[in-house]
Amino acid sequence: MHFHVITLFPDMIESAMNTSIIGRAVGNGIVGLDTVNLKEFSQNSYGSVDDYTYGGGAGMLMQCEPVWQAYHAALERLSSPDKPPRVVYTTPQGSVFDEKIAADLATADDVIFLCGHYEGIDERVLEEIVTDNLSIGDYVLTGGELPSLVMMDAVSRLVPGVLNNKESAETESFNNGLLEYPQYTRPSEWNGKKVPPILLSGDHKKIDKWRMKESIKRTRERRSDLYRDWLAERGIY
Numbered sequence: 001m002h003f004h005v006i007t008l009f010p011d012m013i014e015s016a017m018n019t020s021i022i023g024r025a026v027g028n029g030i031v032g033l034d035t036v037n038l039k040e041f042s043q044n045s046y047g048s049v050d051d052y053t054y055g056g057g058a059g060m061l062m063q064c065e066p067v068w069q070a071y072h073a074a075l076e077r078l079s080s081p082d083k084p085p086r087v088v089y090t091t092p093q094g095s096v097f098d099e100k101i102a103a104d105l106a107t108a109d110d111v112i113f114l115c116g117h118y119e120g121i122d123e124r125v126l127e128e129i130v131t132d133n134l135s136i137g138d139y140v141l142t143g144g145e146l147p148s149l150v151m152m153d154a155v156s157r158l159v160p161g162v163l164n165n166k167e168s169a170e171t172e173s174f175n176n177g178l179l180e181y182p183q184y185t186r187p188s189e190w191n192g193k194k195v196p197p198i199l200l201s202g203d204h205k206k207i208d209k210w211r212m213k214e215s216i217k218r219t220r221e222r223r224s225d226l227y228r229d230w231l232a233e234r235g236i237y
């Protein structure tokens with residue numbers, strides 16, 4: 001998996017992607033990362049890449065040419081030059097990113113993220129290059145860097161070798177369409193609260209059953225939408 005990020009703020013991307021578990025994957029080459037600094041493709045002496053919108057209205061728009069040239073700079077560095085890359089534009093107008101989309105992106109060799117700013121990007125260049133319009137939720141952020149980081153994190157952890165066994169065993173919510181059951185560590189009593197005794201019983205069959213029940217209960221209480229899907233998948237409507 002090789003990520004290419006077209007951005008006005010490459011430091012923000014590099015700093016986050018060089019941290020923690022994803023940082024380890026980037027460090028050992030399982031995940032590749034290139035940033036393309038949009039400012040380098042400014043068409044004027046001020047280094048700006050935005051301009052006023054035709055038709056009036058507040059705010060500035062990112063221009064086609066710097067984006068187009070930055071996209072071609074990213075194409076130069078594809079890990080699989082013969083395969084068309086996925087090109088993700090992070091926008092609140094996109095489909096809402098989820099684990100399924102993450103799994104689909106994780107099958108690509110190269111994913112280019114285009115981070116918008118200001119009021120967005122001239123539609124003409126988006127029509128030329130974007131394969132996926134993706135949002136991380138129904139709220140508006142100041143730029144596309146945080147959404148890109150969110151998506152790269154979720155995709156990276158699905159790339160074989162990024163998580164070690166312990167880490168993958170610890171993060172199973174959504175794998176079977178349910179939220180994860182509650183978990184506890186030492187001490188067995190804290191602040192007057194005891195760990196559910198069944199977890200100390202050593203009876204793994206009973207523990208598995210308890211965990212499944214808790215997963216179902218938690219999903220029903222916290223995410224009725226996921227619970228309904230889970231029931232429907234089992235033919236229970």
Ligand code: ADE
Pocket residue numbers: 090091092134135136137138139140141142143144147
């Ligand atoms: N850019 C601004 N807000 C966004 C959001 N919610 N998702 C993706 N990209 C965005």
